[in-house]
Amino acid sequence: MKWSQTLIPTLKESPSEAEIDSHKLMIRAGLIRRITAGAYAYLPLGTLVLNKVIDIVREEMNRAGAIEVFLPALQPLDLLEESGRLNIFGDDLITFKDRHGKTTALGPTHEEIITDIVRNEINSYRQLPITLYQIQTKFRDETRPRFGVLRSKEFIMKDAYSFDVAYEGLNKSYKSMYDAYCRIFDRCGLDYIVVEADSGAMGGDVSHEFMVPSPVGEDVLIRCMKCGYSANRERAEAAPIPREDHATLQAPKEVLTPDKHTIQEVSNFLKVQSNQMVKTMIFISNGQPVAVLLRGDHEVNETKLAKALGQDAIALADHSTIENVTGARVGFAGPMGLKIKIIADQAVTVLCNFVTGANKSDTHLLNVNNERDFKIDRIADIRYVTKGDKCPKCNAEIDISQGIEIGHVFKLGTKYSDALKAKFLDTNGKEKSMIMGCYGIGVNRIIASLIERSHDENGIIWPLSLAPYKVIIIPVNANDAATMEVANHIYDDLTNIAGIEVLLDDRDQRPGVKFKDADLIGIPIKIVIGKKYTETKELEIKLRKSGETFLAPPEQIQSKIKHLFDMLSKP
């Protein structure tokens, strides 16, 4: 491609709409333009990269034996109702009324659609297993789209769905997708880690997230650098905290704490560390109030709590319930004297002589002790892991960092096949629910997170595999006939004979502009035709990433470039 014939609108200055590096660079390098909040146009360069990613994803899906389909973005609401997810998606679902007054949704994901197809078309174990996938635009009305294509309302997803006759089969399908994901992200040149994850609204029990470590990531990763344990914040287990030396149990003592409601306020007021305090929260579980005890500096993990209570979801009690249960204003609840079930985080059980609410307005208690002063009905891990916690597997210090989620695989089990009655007859003629898995990759996020990890002050640094053009030819003086003749000759050579994707910067610009733009758009290999060529008849080849330069006469350029490709494709 000749630069003058395509559209690569580079910008010198950072656009005011962008905050993070990848977003700024995608705009400055002319990959994307924002059309409205959470929706982006891909310009020619961005489209080339997008297609590179899609090609890799498609190749590896096919290699893994998945079968490509293409499902509609338009979805009827009744299927979502049938699976019970209409409410779960809630306002995230983008819907509209058609001319007949029928409400239709723009698909946020496609479990229901694929399950509908499979239940109609597959009835026998003989047709299983099968994994179907598609690459398609998804729509979600994010409350707050941000960071360019990292969180947008419209995005491209590769979603795959596996159907098996039994759990052993699911495990195989899952492993096969997992491995394919590793190959995809490796080929894209991404540094990523895999973490255990909670399956959230997707349902199912086993799931793994593929994360690109990055401070702009919106997910929190808990990792052990010693044994390799890794999980996201929702999922990460808290290692039990050992009991300290037994202090002598002191007698409980009431203290006035007027208007001190929060742990922080009480901690400051009484000059007691928050980790020597216990907070008591009242939740509603299965219609009944339950007291939830946590160490003052810990935070409740509602997912874990709900699981511990055997519920799908739980919620904090409202103020009047709290006042009824505790007999005090909100902010003064404590375990002593409570008549309801008490569930406590493990960390609470090793404390002694702690501070907690007195179930009496404006009053707290000192020197409260478990067992002596109150009884815990249930001890569980119901909190988020926090700094200072130990690895649940090997007890080493854990590391807390952030990451961008680029892929997520789930073992769904029968959640959707039960709800939508996707059944098959087994070898004994017995009807069974299909065992499902689902697997997603955020295609746009691959691009953004790659840039986030691979750029410098001059611009993007593409790996060979995603580069929109692998080589850029820069004739230093586009007005010099001899220079342009060589440039065109090499361009033809590489493009037409060697089949390499080359960009020829034929613009009548000063060299500085061309060099800056070439670096900004991140083309891996530059071929410069200028003064050196007129002197020595050798072309200069410069690598974007390392800055290394090589010299080669025009007739050797093809083999030299191919040699560099080999070098650059090695990790």
Add this chain to the structure above:
RNA sequence: CGGGGCGUAGCGCAGUUUGGCUAGCGCGCCUGCCUUGGGAGCAGGAGGUCGGAGGUUCAAAUCCUCUCGCCCCGACCA
């Protein structure tokens, strides 16, 4: 949805506090000259409903009311 910020030429911004002639600057764009190894120089030029609507005023980018849009923090997020 709560909090904060912004909206003036394609992009980045000044001007708004304290209303006042024809609304400026840099980059980019067009023409010409000149220049050609890291975002050159000179000269000339095009480009604006000052987000929109209404109001106050002799006079509004500037003050008031309403409204739309965008960004950031938080809440939320298969």
